[in-house]
Amino acid sequence: MMETEITCDWIDRYNExxxxxxxKAVFQKQMLVNPLLRSEVYIDASLNRFLLDGxxxxxxxxxxxxxxxxxxxxxxxxxxxxxxxxxxxxxIGGLFYLLTSGSxxxxxxxxxxxxxxxxxxxxxxxxxxxxxxxxKPETYTAMSRQKPRHLSLAAKNFQPMEEFELxxxxxxxxxxxxxxxxxxxxxxxxxxxxxxxxxxxxxxxxIYLTILNNRGIPVLETPxxxxxxxxxxxxxFSEGVYYWKIMSDEEMLLMGKLTILPCIKN
Amino acid sequence: MIHHYTDKELIxxxxxxNRSCINYLYQEYIPVIRHHLTNNSGNQxxxxxxxxxxxxxxxxRSISQSFVLQCSLKTFFISICKNLWLQRLESKCRLxxxxxxxxxxxxxxxxxxxxxxxxxxxxxxxxxxxxLMLLPNVCRRLLQLYCLxxxxxxxxxxxxxxxxxxxxxxxxxxxxxxxxxxxxDPECQQYLYYDGN
Numbered sequence: 133m134m135e136t137e138i139t140c141d142w143i144d145r146y147n148e149x150x151x152x153x154x155x156k157a158v159f160q161k162q163m164l165v166n167p168l169l170r171s172e173v174y175i176d177a178s179l180n181r182f183l184l185d186g187x188x189x190x191x192x193x194x195x196x197x198x199x200x201x202x203x204x205x206x207x208x209x210x211x212x213x214x215x216x217x218x219x220x221x222x223x224i225g226g227l228f229y230l231l232t233s234g235s236x237x238x239x240x241x242x243x244x245x246x247x248x249x250x251x252x253x254x255x256x257x258x259x260x261x262x263x264x265x266x267x268k269p270e271t272y273t274a275m276s277r278q279k280p281r282h283l284s285l286a287a288k289n290f291q292p293m294e295e296f297e298l299x300x301x302x303x304x305x306x307x308x309x310x311x312x313x314x315x316x317x318x319x320x321x322x323x324x325x326x327x328x329x330x331x332x333x334x335x336x337x338x339i340y341l342t343i344l345n346n347r348g349i350p351v352l353e354t355p356x357x358x359x360x361x362x363x364x365x366x367x368x369f370s371e372g373v374y375y376w377k378i379m380s381d382e383e384m385l386l387m388g389k390l391t392i393l394p395c396i397k398n
Numbered sequence: 399m400i401h402h403y404t405d406k407e408l409i410x411x412x413x414x415x416n417r418s419c420i421n422y423l424y425q426e427y428i429p430v431i432r433h434h435l436t437n438n439s440g441n442q443x444x445x446x447x448x449x450x451x452x453x454x455x456x457x458x459r460s461i462s463q464s465f466v467l468q469c470s471l472k473t474f475f476i477s478i479c480k481n482l483w484l485q486r487l488e489s490k491c492r493l494x495x496x497x498x499x500x501x502x503x504x505x506x507x508x509x510x511x512x513x514x515x516x517x518x519x520x521x522x523x524x525x526x527x528x529x530l531m532l533l534p535n536v537c538r539r540l541l542q543l544y545c546l547x548x549x550x551x552x553x554x555x556x557x558x559x560x561x562x563x564x565x566x567x568x569x570x571x572x573x574x575x576x577x578x579x580x581x582x583d584p585e586c587q588q589y590l591y592y593d594g595n
Contacts, residue, residue: 140570140574141570141574143577144569144570144573171581172577172581175577175580175581175586176573176577178522178526179526179573179576179577179580180545182522182523182526182527183530183541183542183544183545184545184546186542186545186546187415188454188457188523189527189530189542190415191415191420191453191454191457192450192454192523192524192527193527194415194417194420195420195424195449195450195453195454196450196527197417198417198420198421198424199424199446199449199450201421202421202424202425202428203446
């Protein structure tokens with residue numbers, strides 16, 4: 133009798149009362165000893181009852197779709213809130229950065245200029261190998277990267293600085309540095325380019341330019357210049373009086389004056 | 399603009415399984431259920447499950463002839479939820495306790511008086527529905543049509559099967575597939591080795 137094989141469809145047929153007497157007896161006997169079969173028969177009977185109730189299935193389906201849709205909306209709302217928070221943080225950060233960099237430009241700390249200059253000194257030429265071993269400074273002060281701040285009071289910018297006026301045109305080094313252009317005291321309109329060129333043979337070490345405003349505050353320091361000219365773009369300079377210094381090996385070679393006049397608009 | 403339903407409209411809508419009524423119930427009552435459950439060791443999934451169970455109970459009640467609403471629908475609905483959640487918590491404790499078969503207590507001692515609130519059968523429905531949705535669409539339709547006592551010939555015509563015999567074979571296959579899915583579902587383990595009637 134045990135040779136009769138119970139297949140999966142017997143469970144269905146048992147619950148639908150489609151087994152004959154012999155099959156039913158075999159199946160019930162098997163159920164008595166097999167708890168897994170017993171639970172499978174129970175689940176099948178419960179499933180039949182569940183599937184019969186189409187209205188409940190439909191209702192559950194609708195509840196599911198409603199809750200999924202609302203959960204989706206909630207999820208979208210969460211993402212939007214996160215995105216808004218990130219945007220706010222970025223804006224606050226940007227504003228803070230602008231404010232702090234603005235105040236930095238207005239009053240650049242002298243200690244930073246000094247430390248930059250001392251760093252430049254440390255990066256100076258390797259005497260044993262000559263000029264080729266100069267390293268370009270890895271970092272420059274923020275001043276060299278950022279726009280000079282436009283001053284609100286233009287007239288104040290045109291007041292010359294007495295101490296620097298005395299030094300304009302003076303060569304403060306015995307080395308015969310020969311500047312070709314510009315003249316030591318020039319006036320240009322805002323945004324014009326100034327070409328600094330010099331005789332190469334008169335310079336033994338790379339030079340760099342420092343531009344100071346009429347209060348003696350450096351507003352721009354160029355990187356080391358290895359060629360014989362440098363084009364100074366004044367696009368970001370506000371109108372006023374500036375003083376330039378050509379420097380080499382921490383020594384000033386020449387000092388000049390640059391007046392940036394406002395553009396006359398038609 | 400959100401349409402506000404009265405309790406009567408909601409009951410009537412639920413009787414017809416109206417989706418917008420269900421949506422309204424969800425949006426109005428879910429915050430209260432969530433608040434109750436989060437204060438009573440429930441999580442977001444429990445909130446969704448409990449809402450579904452309570453809707454099924456409310457629907458079952460609403461289609462019965464004897465149903466008369468004697469308080470506001472919200473009060474009634476929330477009380478269903480609270481009772482179901484209580485049963486769920488007790489069921490959890492019972493399952494832990496039943497780990498020792500020798501000393502387990504009769505389930506009847508834990509059942510509440512309300513005949514409509516049979517948490518176990520609601521949970522079973524939920525699990526069956528979940529696994530039914532995992533079946534291929536054809537299998538799902540076939541099983542539902544078969545259980546509605548529609549003839550194999552008609553089913554073959556509706557589902558474009560080649561013969562009635564194929565309907566039967568396919569039905570055995572789909573039913574077996576669903577049973578296996580349920581048997582392998584970790585949440586359904588409490589129904590295995592069932593010794594009831």
